[in-house]
Amino acid sequence: MSYSLNACTPKAAGQNRTFTWPNLDNAALNTKYLGNASASDWEYSGSPKLKDGNVILTMPKNSVGTLISSTHYIWYGKIAADVKSSRGKGVVTGFILMSDVKDEIDFEWVGSDLENVQTNFYFQGITNYTNGAKLPITGEDTYIGWHHYEIDWTPEAINWSVDGIVKRTLTKKSTWNGTANRYEYPQTPSRMQLSLWPAGRASNAQGTIDWAGGQIDWNAADIRDQGYYSATFANITMQCYEPPAGSGDGHLSYAYVEKTGLESSVRVTNNSTVLPDMGHTGLNMGTGNSSTGVGASEGSSSTTLTTSTAASTEFVQHENNAPGQLPRSVWLVAGVLLVAMIIS
Incomplete structure (x- = not known):
C-alpha cells in the first residue's frame, strides 16, 4: 500500500x-x-x-x-x-x-x-x-x-x-x-x-x-x-509449513517483489526486519541493515531502486538530519505553502 x-x-x-x-x-x-x-x-x-x-x-x-x-x-x-x-x-x-x-x-x-x-x-x-x-x-x-x-x-x-x-x-x-x-x-x-x-x-x-x-x-x-x-x-x-517452491532460499524474512499481492509476489530472504527508529523505512534500514530493500538480491548488501522511487526517497530518509529534525524538503514545502497563503 x-x-x-x-x-x-x-x-x-x-x-x-x-x-x-x-x-x-x-x-x-x-x-x-x-x-x-x-x-x-x-x-x-x-x-x-x-x-x-x-x-x-x-x-x-x-x-x-x-x-x-x-x-x-x-x-x-x-x-x-x-x-x-x-x-x-x-x-x-x-x-x-x-x-x-x-x-x-x-x-x-x-x-x-x-x-x-x-x-x-x-x-x-x-x-x-x-x-x-x-x-x-x-x-x-x-x-x-x-x-x-x-x-x-x-x-x-x-x-x-x-x-x-x-x-x-x-x-x-x-x-x-x-x-x-x-x-x-x-x-x-x-x-x-x-x-x-x-x-x-x-x-x-x-x-x-x-x-x-x-x-x-x-x-x-x-x-x-x-x-x-x-x-x-x-x-x-x-x-x-514449508514456503512455496521457488520462493527463495532465505529463511529470515518475507519481502514483496511486485504489486499483485499474490503468492508469486513474495520471496523468502535473509534481509533484516529491524528499523533504528520510526523515522526510517525499508528504503533506509539504518547502519548495518542496508540489505533490506526488496529490490536487492537475497543476501546482497545493496538496494536497487527504480528511478521514481529514488527521486522520492528524500521525503522518507532522515539520515542527514539531526535527531528529531525534519528533512529539508519538508521545510521547503512548508515555506512554499506559507508564502502562498500570505499572497492569497
Whole structure:
C-alpha cells in the first residue's frame, strides 16, 4: 500500500512456537515496535492483562479494545488456541491470520450469539458477504467454557476446527475468479492476531452494527463489575509449513517483489526486519541493515531502486538530519505553502 515496494520493510519469518505468558515482557507497544521479532513475540495496542498464565484482552468503556499481533509471520501453517470469548451485543472477539495485503482467515465470536463461532476469509480485503459461515458450538457456550480453535492453512485448502473436529473446509480451487484470472484465496505471509473490538460502536457502519447484534451497552454488567469487557486466550500455538517452491532460499524474512499481492509476489530472504527508529523505512534500514530493500538480491548488501522511487526517497530518509529534525524538503514545502497563503 506504500508508494513504493522498497519502502516496505521485510517481515520476520515464523517459527514453530507454543507461546507462554509469565509476563508481558515479550510484548511491545505497536507505537514502539521496530521490527525486532527476536526481542518481542507480539506487538499490541490497548490494555492486555494476564491471569493464571493466560492473556486477557480488555475493552474498557468507550475504548476500541485490544489487538495483539504476532511479530513473526507464517506462509502457510497452523495456528491454534483455547478461547473464552467476550459477551454482549456489539462486542466481537477475533482469532485470525492477517497478511500485509489484507488476505485474512478468521474465527470471530459475536457477543450476542454465544452458541456459535463465525468463520470467514478475505482475499486482499475484498468484501464478499458469501464467504462467511457459522459453526455451532457443542457444550458450554463460548463465554463460559473453554473451546479449542484451530486454523490449518495450506496452499490447497483451509480447515477450521473446533475442539479437534474439522467444521469447515475451503479449497483454493473453489475461489477461482475467471474474470480476474486469479484465485481469490488467502496466499500471502500472515501474522496471528488476537482481538477484542467494538463492532457495535455507534460511529461504525450500520451494517457492521447489525452484524454485531446491535450497539454496545457501555453500562453492561461486565463494565460495572470489572471495568471492561474481556476475552481470554490460552495454549496459543503456531506451526509453520514449508514456503512455496521457488520462493527463495532465505529463511529470515518475507519481502514483496511486485504489486499483485499474490503468492508469486513474495520471496523468502535473509534481509533484516529491524528499523533504528520510526523515522526510517525499508528504503533506509539504518547502519548495518542496508540489505533490506526488496529490490536487492537475497543476501546482497545493496538496494536497487527504480528511478521514481529514488527521486522520492528524500521525503522518507532522515539520515542527514539531526535527531528529531525534519528533512529539508519538508521545510521547503512548508515555506512554499506559507508564502502562498500570505499572497492569497
